[in-house]
Amino acid sequence: MTTQEMYEQINKWKKEKNAIILAHYYQRPEIQDIADYVGDSLALSQMASKTDADIIVFCGVHFMAETAKLLSPQKKVLLPVMEAGCVMANMMREEDIKKYREEHPDTIILMYVNSTARCKQYADVCVTSSNGLKIIDHYAKLGKPMLYGPDRNLGKYAMQKSKDIKLDLWPGFCGIHNGRTKEEVLKAKAEHPNAEFIAHPECKLEVLEEAAFVGSTKGLIEYVTKSECKEFIVGTECGVIHEMEKRCPDKKFYLLSNMFNCFEMKLTHLEDLYNCLRDETNEIEIPEDIAVRARKCVDKMLELSK
Numbered sequence: 001m002t003t004q005e006m007y008e009q010i011n012k013w014k015k016e017k018n019a020i021i022l023a024h025y026y027q028r029p030e031i032q033d034i035a036d037y038v039g040d041s042l043a044l045s046q047m048a049s050k051t052d053a054d055i056i057v058f059c060g061v062h063f064m065a066e067t068a069k070l071l072s073p074q075k076k077v078l079l080p081v082m083e084a085g086c087v088m089a090n091m092m093r094e095e096d097i098k099k100y101r102e103e104h105p106d107t108i109i110l111m112y113v114n115s116t117a118r119c120k121q122y123a124d125v126c127v128t129s130s131n132g133l134k135i136i137d138h139y140a141k142l143g144k145p146m147l148y149g150p151d152r153n154l155g156k157y158a159m160q161k162s163k164d165i166k167l168d169l170w171p172g173f174c175g176i177h178n179g180r181t182k183e184e185v186l187k188a189k190a191e192h193p194n195a196e197f198i199a200h201p202e203c204k205l206e207v208l209e210e211a212a213f214v215g216s217t218k219g220l221i222e223y224v225t226k227s228e229c230k231e232f233i234v235g236t237e238c239g240v241i242h243e244m245e246k247r248c249p250d251k252k253f254y255l256l257s258n259m260f261n262c263f264e265m266k267l268t269h270l271e272d273l274y275n276c277l278r279d280e281t282n283e284i285e286i287p288e289d290i291a292v293r294a295r296k297c298v299d300k301m302l303e304l305s306k
């Protein structure tokens, strides 16, 4: 079956089943091209909370589909590849954050969206790379102790941006973002002297300090679209370049490192999406007591993101 034939059949099922396909910017280009909506974690959460569709097929990793299910509990949320996880999300275990909560009852727990629903149930608020600085800043004004996790790098970046922010940091990170170095950036800048370097806040501070702009995947895409610069060294996962090239065919994009390729995100192929929608398999289910508690921190994030 050709890609075009698969697209036609997927579109036919979408109408018959009243289904919507959401895809993260890190997905394969052929998945992004058939999706109804492509976005970052925040935008996809907002879309999941608003859609009238009966079925959401979430092309991304497990915690994202879980977040969609939290926000659309009556809808059927399907994840084409159930094994597609997130290394960073797996760096926080439920028993550890539960213990932290018990030992620090007055601490505000700010939970990066890259976390399981089981961990989110112990948090006060959820954040993404789009709204992280704004929400951390909001809670810093309350003057209470704060924990941020599982991504330590965005937390360090927030503390560097504002002296008023003091965070206890969970020791988690994304392997592919955290693995990038200042030396790699300097080498890429030397190779592309006319290019601006832009980076995602999951990178280490030494990398972010070299960037002309730091932002979420959506923020980075919007930045290159508006910028007058014609060349960019991209400091995040390779999937975003598909959207950047679509929006800016006259500009050049160089990936900082070939290591910027998330194995988990690339587990989903068009055939997986096709089979998943046809058979309505891989439904996300969250025990109701956990969902009720975890939903509160995601709802709080959406309220503060308006």
Ligand code: SF4
Binding pocket: 026, 061, 085, 086, 087, 088, 089, 114, 174, 175, 176, 177, 237, 262, 263, 264, 265
């Ligand atoms: S790029 Fe990193 S943080 Fe994002 S899904 Fe992959 S492992 Fe997780």
